[in-house]
Amino acid sequence: MSSVMIKGSKNGITLVLSETEEYDVLKEKAGKKFKESAKFLGNAKTAISFEGKKLTEEQKEEMIKIITENTELEIVCMLDSSEEGNAKFAQAVEKKINEMTAANARIYKGNLRSGQSLESDAGLIVLGDVNPGAGLISKGNIIVLGSLRGTAWAGAGGNENCFVICSDMVPMQIRIADIIARSPDHKDKKDVRDIKIAYLEKGSIVISPLSKEIISGLVL
Amino acid sequence: MAFWDNFFKKKSDSASNAVNRIKFVLQSDRSGLPPETLEKIKNDIISVLSKYVDIDTKELDFNITKAPSEGGELTPALCANIPIKGVKRASNNDKVSKE
Amino acid sequence: MGEVIVVTSGKGGVGKTTTTANVGTGLAKLDKKVVLIDTDIGLRNLDVVMGLENRIVYNLVDVIEGNCKIKQALIKDKRYPTLYLLPSAQTRDKSAVKPEEMKQLCEQLKPEFDYIIIDCPAGIEQGFENAVAGADRALVVTTPEVSAVRDADRIIGLLEAHEMKKTDLIVNRLRMDMVKTGDMMSSEDVVEILAINLIGIVPDDEGIIVATNNGEPLVGNDTKAGQAYMNICKRIIGEEVPFLDLNAKKGFFSRLFGRK
Numbered sequence: 001m002s003s004v005m006i007k008g009s010k011n012g013i014t015l016v017l018s019e020t021e022e023y024d025v026l027k028e029k030a031g032k033k034f035k036e037s038a039k040f041l042g043n044a045k046t047a048i049s050f051e052g053k054k055l056t057e058e059q060k061e062e063m064i065k066i067i068t069e070n071t072e073l074e075i076v077c078m079l080d081s082s083e084e085g086n087a088k089f090a091q092a093v094e095k096k097i098n099e100m101t102a103a104n105a106r107i108y109k110g111n112l113r114s115g116q117s118l119e120s121d122a123g124l125i126v127l128g129d130v131n132p133g134a135g136l137i138s139k140g141n142i143i144v145l146g147s148l149r150g151t152a153w154a155g156a157g158g159n160e161n162c163f164v165i166c167s168d169m170v171p172m173q174i175r176i177a178d179i180i181a182r183s184p185d186h187k188d189k190k191d192v193r194d195i196k197i198a199y200l201e202k203g204s205i206v207i208s209p210l211s212k213e214i215i216s217g218l219v220l
Numbered sequence: 221m222a223f224w225d226n227f228f229k230k231k232s233d234s235a236s237n238a239v240n241r242i243k244f245v246l247q248s249d250r251s252g253l254p255p256e257t258l259e260k261i262k263n264d265i266i267s268v269l270s271k272y273v274d275i276d277t278k279e280l281d282f283n284i285t286k287a288p289s290e291g292g293e294l295t296p297a298l299c300a301n302i303p304i305k306g307v308k309r310a311s312n313n314d315k316v317s318k319e
Numbered sequence: 320m321g322e323v324i325v326v327t328s329g330k331g332g333v334g335k336t337t338t339t340a341n342v343g344t345g346l347a348k349l350d351k352k353v354v355l356i357d358t359d360i361g362l363r364n365l366d367v368v369m370g371l372e373n374r375i376v377y378n379l380v381d382v383i384e385g386n387c388k389i390k391q392a393l394i395k396d397k398r399y400p401t402l403y404l405l406p407s408a409q410t411r412d413k414s415a416v417k418p419e420e421m422k423q424l425c426e427q428l429k430p431e432f433d434y435i436i437i438d439c440p441a442g443i444e445q446g447f448e449n450a451v452a453g454a455d456r457a458l459v460v461t462t463p464e465v466s467a468v469r470d471a472d473r474i475i476g477l478l479e480a481h482e483m484k485k486t487d488l489i490v491n492r493l494r495m496d497m498v499k500t501g502d503m504m505s506s507e508d509v510v511e512i513l514a515i516n517l518i519g520i521v522p523d524d525e526g527i528i529v530a531t532n533n534g535e536p537l538v539g540n541d542t543k544a545g546q547a548y549m550n551i552c553k554r555i556i557g558e559e560v561p562f563l564d565l566n567a568k569k570g571f572f573s574r575l576f577g578r579k
Contacts, residue, residue: 235503242504
């Protein structure tokens, strides 16, 4: 068991220090270790947390200095190894991922019937109809090549830039981020069947035909 | 044609069929006894009684209903109304009361 | 304190949901504060019969699981200010709710409403147990058909086992023309078989289908069914109302030219 260990996680890197070793010894070993693994660690921007031996703030600063001197890593923040810190970090990461996933999509072929629902952390493309009582929930965008007669929730993670596009827009409800719009009680029979988009504008959901201007204004 | 059909139509019997069928079905539903068993009990009782008395099988009424027991709960009870035409000579000791 | 009424039948398709919608709307028309609860989890229908399907955000299961407050899940009716709907969940199943939880929910709603009307799913399984758990009285709906009457009898037996305080019968979809020709059991026949108090007879009416198409219960309008449902509502609140004369003949001209 080495007295200095480097662990990588989705929350950044964790430096595990033996509690029985003197700080000066650890400092020296850490320097060596990081130098050895510099290539492997690469030049990412990352967060760091400490485990094992309790370090003072100055000692932590010193450790970060050692890391930056010996590797290409850029330490952007220091995290508590506590639960709370992790949760905060996970939240921040998720928010970032939410923004990124708007551009990726899960593709589903087939009709969704009442009682069925489809959820995706990324975007969602449905090749088929979504019947009343069926629902789509996506953290990204939703595109339905068919009739949307059920409910659709785009940007379920809170991303207000998300949109819903369908070739036949007759939904029961559309939800973007935390805003909900429901269908009118009396449907306009003259309404032509056309590809339409629903998006958020000034806090309310707007449905309009999908024009070139609107497509060029979309944020993916 | 439809008009005349309506005019001279014989009164149908399907509603009373329905009433009889549902009564029969509910007897077995309520008692938990299958209809065949009920029929067997009926025949057994008739054959026993027939040893001693003449029974009017046409006017026979044989039912399972729910009757309140001592505890006040409704429990299935067998209710039979068996008209007796006459007492057979052979039966001297046995008395069968007419309900 | 409000009264909890469960609308049940055993057999499906005899008009439980239509009855729930009309009785609820009728009571609201009589200025009572009413909430309708759909307990048919996975097969909800009361929302479409009421024409409120596009307003559902939260549902019964969300309330039970604590995902939202009761008030958030209640949908205010678009026509009557004292009428509310608590819709069922469509993407879950009956095991999502337990009878004890329904009982608690009813207790929470009682101080707020005059009547809490529960639409019971068909069948005698968990859904039935959930629906009757918190109920003070029951309306048993049947049609004059052998199959429906048989199931109604079973349900009445189960309600007795649940010690329901009051159980009344509604004979739905009666066709007087067929009763007269002897092709349909009369309401008297049904009452004689089931031996419980009759609270209403609703004639078979095309208007019901039109009303469901439009999502607007027909209670209280000038159709026979509309009047029959209103009479049931009045009897529920304790008024004495004579039964409708379903035999009333229409005039010769109205038969020739009238639509109703």
